[in-house]
Amino acid sequence: MTTPTWKNPVVNWIDYRLPIFTFTHHSLVDYPTPRNLNYWWNFGSLAGILLVIMIASGLFLAMNYQPNTDLAFASVERIMRDVNFGWLLRYIHANGASFFFIVVYVHIFRGLYFGSYKAPREILWILGVFILLAMMGTAFLGYVLPWGQLSFWAAKVITNLFTVIPFVGEPIVQWLWGGFSVDNPTLNRFFALHFLMPFVIIGLVFLHLWALHQHKSGNPLGVDIKGPQDTIPFHPYYTAKDMFGLGVLLTLYMFFVFFYPNFFGEPLNYVQANPSSTPASIVPEWYFLPFFAILRSIPDKLGGIIAFGGAFVVLLIMPWLDRSKVRSATFRPIYKYVFWLLVIDMFLLGWVGGQKPEGWPLLLGQIGTAYYFIHFLLLIPWISRKETPLPVPESIASAVLPESGTATQGASQ
Numbered sequence: 361m362t363t364p365t366w367k368n369p370v371v372n373w374i375d376y377r378l379p380i381f382t383f384t385h386h387s388l389v390d391y392p393t394p395r396n397l398n399y400w401w402n403f404g405s406l407a408g409i410l411l412v413i414m415i416a417s418g419l420f421l422a423m424n425y426q427p428n429t430d431l432a433f434a435s436v437e438r439i440m441r442d443v444n445f446g447w448l449l450r451y452i453h454a455n456g457a458s459f460f461f462i463v464v465y466v467h468i469f470r471g472l473y474f475g476s477y478k479a480p481r482e483i484l485w486i487l488g489v490f491i492l493l494a495m496m497g498t499a500f501l502g503y504v505l506p507w508g509q510l511s512f513w514a515a516k517v518i519t520n521l522f523t524v525i526p527f528v529g530e531p532i533v534q535w536l537w538g539g540f541s542v543d544n545p546t547l548n549r550f551f552a553l554h555f556l557m558p559f560v561i562i563g564l565v566f567l568h569l570w571a572l573h574q575h576k577s578g579n580p581l582g583v584d585i586k587g588p589q590d591t592i593p594f595h596p597y598y599t600a601k602d603m604f605g606l607g608v609l610l611t612l613y614m615f616f617v618f619f620y621p622n623f624f625g626e627p628l629n630y631v632q633a634n635p636s637s638t639p640a641s642i643v644p645e646w647y648f649l650p651f652f653a654i655l656r657s658i659p660d661k662l663g664g665i666i667a668f669g670g671a672f673v674v675l676l677i678m679p680w681l682d683r684s685k686v687r688s689a690t691f692r693p694i695y696k697y698v699f700w701l702l703v704i705d706m707f708l709l710g711w712v713g714g715q716k717p718e719g720w721p722l723l724l725g726q727i728g729t730a731y732y733f734i735h736f737l738l739l740i741p742w743i744s745r746k747e748t749p750l751p752v753p754e755s756i757a758s759a760v761l762p763e764s765g766t767a768t769q770g771a772s773q
């Protein structure tokens with residue numbers, strides 16, 4: 361890799377002492393990237409941009425928000441009506457959460473389809489699952505802040521789950537609440553933690569990218585980079601491709617912000633929290649629904665929590681459940697179909713999560729939950745042993761260049 365000599369003397373002076381420009385150049389400009397990445401590889405950078413948008417919009421909201429049970433609801437209404445462009449900030453933040461989850465779910469399923477979790481990217485994947493958990497925690501904390509009916513009751517229902525822990529469950533819940541019910545101290549600490557968590561996520565993303573750069577990106581063929589003929593520099597090829605993806609994302613995102621800003625929301629959260637009036641049904645945000653369905657599909661509270669936790673454990677151990685040497689589902693005739701069964705199962709669970717846990721939706725949820733675990737714990741290990749993969753190309757270049765890998769045009773080094 362060539363070390364750029366900076367034309368600007370100030371940049372040169374700084375870079376000699378702290379090579380921040382050289383580092384950025386190596387990571388974002390001449391960084392050798394597989395030449396065959398498709399659009400599914402856009403979602404990581406899109407997630408990063410959404411994280412920045414969430415932090416920026418959240419910061420300005422925090423300047424006008426009051427974390428006090430008497431004032432929180434009214435302060436959000438004031439943001440919507442009186443603060444200059446407050447409505448825009450709030451809709452960007454609220455819809456941004458939904459788009460962040462859409463982008464990250466696509467990013468995860470991209471990883472599952474193309475075997476991105478396999479060696480040597482196991483730690484990269486595990487960090488990703490931790491990011492997902494941190495995102496869920498942050499979204500839950502944030503949803504409580506407007507102090508609407510669903511904010512209050514979601515906080516109550518979810519924190520109450522801790523009571524199932526033998527002996528210490530009750531004290532833990534009181535410690536979380538900061539008292540004997542969800543009240544002002546709860547709102548205060550939720551606000552403090554909601555402000556903190558995105559920075560924890562930034563730290564995790566930093567490690568995630570460090571692990572990514574250690575072994576470079578995977579690619580749709582799932583074969584390793586064999587030489588410079590397999591790569592192209594990140595800039596301008598993937599900066600341009602990422603900018604196109606960003607344009608599409610922002611168009612969709614802003615369509616919702618400006619035309620359907622409450623599409624992902626619940627009308628009930630426009631009613632101020634009332635501890636003495638329990639809503640008929642308490643529905644979490646859509647991005648929690650598949651996991652909420654798993655939680656409720658077991659009739660026993662503790663069993664439900666174990667299943668809920670287990671849903672993430674199986675994701676964490678996926679690199680060891682799947683023993684297939686072939687990464688990409690393109691060359692895995694059975695896994696390819698089973699992957700889509702999991703996608704259907706997640707949509708099914710998502711639907712069930714929004715229904716009352718009774719009758720046939722409950723039964724469907726139980727079937728969906730059973731499939732989820734059968735998929736990871738039985739089907740994946742079994743298929744990875746039994747399946748005969750299709751022939752995998754020698755290298756990226758041999759698969760995508762006409763002269764079977766001999767051409768080096770556009771290679772990075």
Ligand code: HEM
Pocket residue numbers: 400401402403404405407408409411464467468471474476477481484485487488489490491492561565568572576577578579
């Ligand atoms: C804030 C959330 C996240 C950000 C900002 C982020 C960022 C990125 C970026 C920029 C890349 C490289 C580009 C790409 O491959 O799309 C990447 C790759 C990757 N991410 Fe994430 N990520 C996030 C969450 C996750 C989650 C939740 C998982 C899995 C549970 C995950 C798993 C992976 C894997 C396995 C790769 C390597 C893919 C490959 O090279 O084949 N990431 N991530």
